[in-house]
Amino acid sequence: MKVNPFIFGVLILVLFFGLIGGAKAAGIWSVSGKLTSTGEKALPTGKSVDEIKGWMTLGDVSTAYNVPLAEILAAFELPADTPATTQLKSLETETFSVSGLRTWLAQRLDQ
Amino acid sequence: MTTAIHAPSFGQVKPRRKGLAALLTHHTFRRLTQLGVFLFIAAIAIRHTLVGEGGSTITASWEAYCPMGGLETLYKYITSGGKYVAHVHLSNLVVLVATLAVSLVARNAFCGWLCPLGFIQEMVSRFSAFVQKRVPGVRGAVKTLKKRGAKLAVLDRYLRFLKYAVLVWSVGGAAAYGFMVFRDVDPWAALWGLLELSVSAGLVVLVIVLVASLFVERPWCRYACPLGAATGIVSKLSPFYLKRESDACKNCAICTKACPMGLPVHTATTIKSVDCVGCLECVDECPREGALELKLGVPVFGK
Numbered sequence: 001m002k003v004n005p006f007i008f009g010v011l012i013l014v015l016f017f018g019l020i021g022g023a024k025a026a027g028i029w030s031v032s033g034k035l036t037s038t039g040e041k042a043l044p045t046g047k048s049v050d051e052i053k054g055w056m057t058l059g060d061v062s063t064a065y066n067v068p069l070a071e072i073l074a075a076f077e078l079p080a081d082t083p084a085t086t087q088l089k090s091l092e093t094e095t096f097s098v099s100g101l102r103t104w105l106a107q108r109l110d111q
Numbered sequence: 112m113t114t115a116i117h118a119p120s121f122g123q124v125k126p127r128r129k130g131l132a133a134l135l136t137h138h139t140f141r142r143l144t145q146l147g148v149f150l151f152i153a154a155i156a157i158r159h160t161l162v163g164e165g166g167s168t169i170t171a172s173w174e175a176y177c178p179m180g181g182l183e184t185l186y187k188y189i190t191s192g193g194k195y196v197a198h199v200h201l202s203n204l205v206v207l208v209a210t211l212a213v214s215l216v217a218r219n220a221f222c223g224w225l226c227p228l229g230f231i232q233e234m235v236s237r238f239s240a241f242v243q244k245r246v247p248g249v250r251g252a253v254k255t256l257k258k259r260g261a262k263l264a265v266l267d268r269y270l271r272f273l274k275y276a277v278l279v280w281s282v283g284g285a286a287a288y289g290f291m292v293f294r295d296v297d298p299w300a301a302l303w304g305l306l307e308l309s310v311s312a313g314l315v316v317l318v319i320v321l322v323a324s325l326f327v328e329r330p331w332c333r334y335a336c337p338l339g340a341a342t343g344i345v346s347k348l349s350p351f352y353l354k355r356e357s358d359a360c361k362n363c364a365i366c367t368k369a370c371p372m373g374l375p376v377h378t379a380t381t382i383k384s385v386d387c388v389g390c391l392e393c394v395d396e397c398p399r400e401g402a403l404e405l406k407l408g409v410p411v412f413g414k
Contacts, residue, residue, distance in 0.1 A: 003351065003405045005137035005391045012213055012220045012389075013144065019209040030201040031171035041169065050194070 049102040054089030119400040145230035160306040179338045181207025186286035214342040218349045223388030228299045235324035270334045278337035328371040343385035353382035359402035366393035
């Protein structure tokens with residue numbers, strides 16, 4: 001059966017954007033690890049250290065894992081006056097890394 | 112006095128389109144679609160760069176809309192119960208599903224109608240053709256270069272397999288190492304990385320692709336694109352195909368010259384190549400009624 005190229009083009013657009021639109025409408029969509037599928041800011045839950053990301057703040061981690069901020073700062077020899085709103089990735093130094101924080105936190109939670 | 116307008120019969124030369132009719136072609140439709148997708152991604156990338164990542168406003172990165180990211184994270188997503196490799200989100204998987212669905216139904220049409228990197232390559236080739244048409248010196252130089260490089264054309268069919276190796280490496284590498292090994296050499300990532308003054312090996316690949324596009328259409332798609340390799344395989348199951356009617360065709364080879372993927376359309380009867388991007392430029396350019404048409408059916412085989 002012969003097909004008009006215009007119809008072919010419309011089919012492509014309807015199928016592609018229809019599926020994406022459908023997924024969005026169904027809540028199966030997130031364009032950032034910082035956002036939930038409903039568009040709200042994603043926060044650590046405290047269930048697994050793997051969820052800790054560089055964009056999270058010291059305060060986010062401290063609250064979610066119930067670990068005093070001062071203890072985290074001391075463990076990694078960070079200045080005691082470091083604000084809780086500081087993103088983890090901006091603290092990357094020889095003594096601090098996100099993966100290092102995950103390991104330390106996992107060990108501390110196991111104790 | 113009345114003028115009767117007769118549609119050309121089978122095999123006759125199609126009447127030349129004039130005025131608005133010349134503009135209202137599927138070619139214009141395709142170009143507008145490609146441009147729209149490119150501008151959307153550009154707007155996303157610019158906004159993300161301007162807003163930055165440190166503030167309270169969270170913006171999407173252009174990477175969140177790339178189906179290749181979905182392909183690279185697929186292994187980790189399945190084996191880890193829903194986790195992604197870095198820089199990939201749920202949106203990548205959704206766009207991947209949409210891309211594969213388009214390929215399954217409408218051949219490799221994602222590449223021909225929606226992929227912005229394919230669009231950029233086509234624009235560079237059009238620019239090259241534009242300059243060659245108007246500057247005899249450039250035309251002559253390109254002609255000489257192509258003549259000298261004609262012997263290399265034999266490599267074309269072998270080089271086309273390279274993209275499958277890139278596919279295995281990029282998806283296998285992400286599965287083995289847990290991060291996107293392809294990202295550093297990805298020309299698309301390199302293009303938007305420039306907004307953040309980030310330079311990677313992908314920038315070298317991007318420059319090679321753009322320079323090559325001056326001489327060969329869609330070089331990245333033909334030889335190296337891992338996403339096109341994957342969608343091409345899926346597209347084999349599509350019910351759409353191109354049919355050349357030898358009774359109407361005069362073997363002028365205009366269709367072959369129009370094909371951005373360099374497929375020998377004028378020597379085939381049924382075109383179902385994994386490299387066909389469904390752009391339908393060949394159908395648009397074919398001067399004879401009924402000689403080359405898009406068909407819906409169930410052909411399993413074809414060039």
